[in-house]
Amino acid sequence: MTDPMYDRNVMQHSSGSAPQPAMAGGMPIGDTSQAELAYEAGVELKARSQWAYVRMRFFRHKLAVASVIVLLLIALVGLFAPQLAPYGYDEINLEAIAMSPTLDGWHIFGTDQLGRDYLTRVMFGIRTSLWVAVMVALLATLIGTAIGAVAGYFGGQIDNLLMRFTDLILTLPGLAVLLTASVYFGAGSPFKTGLILAFLLWTAVARIVRGLFLSLREKEFVEAAKASGAGDMRIIMRHILPNCVGPIVVFMTLVVAVAILLEAALSFLGFGIQPPNAALGSLIDDGQEQGLETWWLVTFPGLVIMLIALCINFIGDGLRDALDPTQRRIRA
């Protein structure tokens, strides 16, 4: 009790009468509840997980957030097209042929030469195009990630073989292959078109993932995982792949944009999705056959394609900035 240090600590701690066993040399010994409280307060301050930071950085990217909202609205319109659309997508009304945009009968996007409501057609077009794009993105990312991961992780001959194959796919003239393939496999269904597009678009993802794996496999934590007995599969899936999520997600968004544009181009050339199914590209194709008088048939689906591609690119931008932990400053 006469120890001066002990006394001082008692003074600090006891507001009441009973002297508490308190700190010795600054280390909490007895009074864990208090220490725990202090600790908890500390946690409150700094317990932002990786994802909380990512979210925070993304939400500061105004353009990306706006793009998410717009894209979400477009996607919802596409998703619920059968419920939302004022007409059936192949409902022909011979009394309203080739009307320019009008409030009469709510044909605000006009009608085509068969009298089908164009707003309805565009909504269904969105539905098809987005469906194809998402499928392409998922499929291309899956193929690309698998090939890139195996090539980058194992290296050597396997890497050589897979990467030369990737180069081969890259050198193919895309549009020519697409046209040929759609002739042979009989394009027309959104599913087939998606498959063909995915086959051409996985290469970029594969290269990125391979590069990431090449550098990550040399990291010490991979060696540590090896030293603790983890097998190749476990190291790839549990230890390296989670470190690649950022770039992969960003590239996936970009693939969505490219897929939408390519699918539109393909449909425009008449090799993509066939009528009566409506895709945004095939709508433009239909429209341009009618000449310039019916400008709305080309303009509205075109604008929607532009809007979607733009939104996706902005979102990709925002994600890239948000997922890059080395980037401290946030671009507005």
Add this chain to the structure above:
Amino acid sequence: MPDPILQLKNLTVEFDTEDGVVHAVTDVSWELAPGEILGIVGESGSGKSVSMMSILGLIPTPPGRIAGEALFKGENLITMPKKRLREIRGGPVAMIFQDPMTSLNPVLTIGNQISEAIKVHNRGISDDDADKRTVELLELVGVPFAERRVRQYPHEFSGGMRQRAMIAMSIANNPSILIADEPTTALDVTIQAQIVEVLKAAQQETHAATILITHDLGLVAELADRVVVMYAGRVVELSDVFAMFDKPGHPYTVGLMNSLAKLDAEQDLLEPIPGQPPSLVTLPPGCAFHPRCQLSQGRAICRTEVPPLRPFAAGVGGHVSACHFAEELTAGRQHAEAAGPVA
């Protein structure tokens, strides 16, 4: 000595590079008894880490080439099928890495990584049990509030706490051999002292024979039972820890000790070992240490003959040295001591 748990016999590791063959480890033989702590000391590039990595199959071959034997409970780790070796790694033989900053996966929580190590070696263990064990392990190595800390990521841990987590991971499966590769090098001095305590606790908990790779002689004196001194890929001295500090049997060991700062003596300058470690591609002929050796004094045999590890006059109890003139060293020292302390 009881049956050794690990026995290295003429372990040799070489790397083919564009500049020639790198002789990283040459003809290393020693034994590790169950429960003992063996310190391996030497400069950077003396083959300490490489020899340990090679027996765990963590050296890519090619470009590496490994010869010799490493018998773990009679099984040769070098020629063992990969699958069996993987069961041993992280199970009965575990490793603690040097830098806890880079040895933990930044995107997985600490708890995740430790329970991962448990699950790899205990197939069928329930997630709950693995999580419980994880918390126990973290408490054992002195991580406060382990239940909450398991959910945090490595970047939320300080350096010392990360190294504690690494140690927890390494003892997760009750290893019988623990290889600690410079476990305190990346930490600052006050934390080093704490980690030494944790290492002691971990060793007492598991009764694992421990191989302590370090260039910190203080750490060796504190923890080790026996010491292996390596230079340019070879063992130059092997001894009981007290015998080595008392009567070092190799001029390189003497040099290492002299280059330490002493607390009890007034010293303006540290006394380094002159020269540089040799290139492992073109090793000096004879004793690799002779160009830097103060004892050799240009004698021919040092330049022509590789000295074998041998017991020497003043050495007691298995104290061996690879110096042609080990006796002179101890004789000279006794002479100096007899002459009294020099001012």
